[in-house]
Amino acid sequence: MSDQLLLQMQGIKKSFVGVEVLHGVDLDLRAGEIHAIVGENGAGKSTLMKTLAGVHMPTEGKILINGEEQTFHHPAAAQAAGVGIVYQEFNLLPERNVAENIFIGREPRKGLIVDAKRMERETQALLDEVGEDSFGPRTPVRWLSVAQQQVVEIIKARSLNAKILVLDEPTAALAEGEVELLFKLVRRLQELGVGILYISHRLREVFALSQRITVIKDGGVVKTLNTAETNQRELVNAMVGRELDGYFPEKGLKEDLGDVRLAVKNLTTPLLKDVTFDVRAGEIVGLAGLQGSGRTEIARAIFGADPITSGTVEIDGKERRFKHPRQAIRAGIGFITEDRKAEGLALAQSIRDNMLLAVRTVIPARKRRSMDGLMGVKELARVTELKAQGPEQEVRFLSGGNQQKVVLSKWLETQPNVMIFDEPTRGIDVGAKAGIHDLIRKLAKDGKAVLMISSELPELIGMSDRILVMHEGKLAGELPAGASEPEIMEYATGSHEEVAA
Structure with missing residues (x-):
């Protein structure tokens, strides 16, 4: 990281219909720096970033890039000044290939004809620059994983010669195993001198990547901290404006558990193989696994959204075969989907x-x-x-x-008597997460059976009375409350089989 100031936002105010939502925000970014922006939902992070990206005009204040004041009347003006932004929801055309997506609307031409070879060469150069070799310029976007699609979005911004890059919740849709791919790309861009504003609710990522952290609350800056000189508790307190006694509510007692409310026996679908487990009244059972392991498929099969090839689902001791979610709802099942x-x-x-x-x-x-x-x-x-x-x-x-x-x-x-949660806190700030966690635990205390799927291992460990781990469509193992992240990942990656062998 150099001392060169790429960006200075000074006294930024923004009002909508007479209501001020940003109150004189100051923020700066250096070349080669990863500067994290954190805060609860509604704190003003997105409004501030959209002001930088030319989506909104500030009511008051200045934006300086490389020391020169800028006025962005349109996102194209921000792009021309070297500002790129990658939103949480991608803006890609799945039926087009990588090169076509990167250069859409500004394709190089030979006369009136698109110069496809030049477009592919320049795309390959961008992929080489960031060390991406898992796909090429001609790969259709619909073939790419979520993590690879994100790479395409980032290099699309880079193709516009972005020196300031805003990443808005970049890992929200990524499985645990895909996050490192993004980290590798972000660190490579940092080495190239790109300044990165990194917005995330996942504090582990913030501490793993950033050099500085700015906390925004109620449209203003609470404080800017050097990452190495702070900790998660200080950060959370600054974000929510109050002490949080713990990240997770106290677990229930084994003696308080009731009868089995949900029993899954030898469940088999085109994607699942002979899965068996149960959840008791008053119990929260966590379901872990990498993307594609079958976690969501279990939930959908139980809920009647996907067909079951063989096996049974029992609700309060009664065997049920749901052909439609409506039947599952009537039987007392609730399903909060990941999207x-x-x-x-x-x-x-x-x-x-x-x-x-x-x-x-x-x-x-x-x-x-x-x-x-x-x-x-x-x-x-x-x-x-x-x-x-x-x-x-x-x-x-x-x-x-x-x-x-x-x-x-x-x-x-x-x-409902059975609640299934698939990624219950994805894209939610720490204050709201605590509220959702309390509600989930209260449901269990009220006698509900809770099955909770999450890609955030600390959440699974903190909330679950037991943890089931999926690997390649099979139930790889069961771990008790308090299991460690390495133990979960051994089962999730299939490493436990190698150790046993």
């Missing part, structure tokens, strides 16, 4: 309508106690500690944590 925006919510509809989506599916209108459902929208909002303007607010305007609470409310309204 809340695509599968869990109707973003353009109100909080009220979203909370009642599942119960309206399975309970005829004449049997509902009221138009507000069984528990009632106000009671659901209170139980989940939902923060919103009111029940008619559209869900798309909520933070990630509050959106997830709406999803949870939707299932609480069906009064």
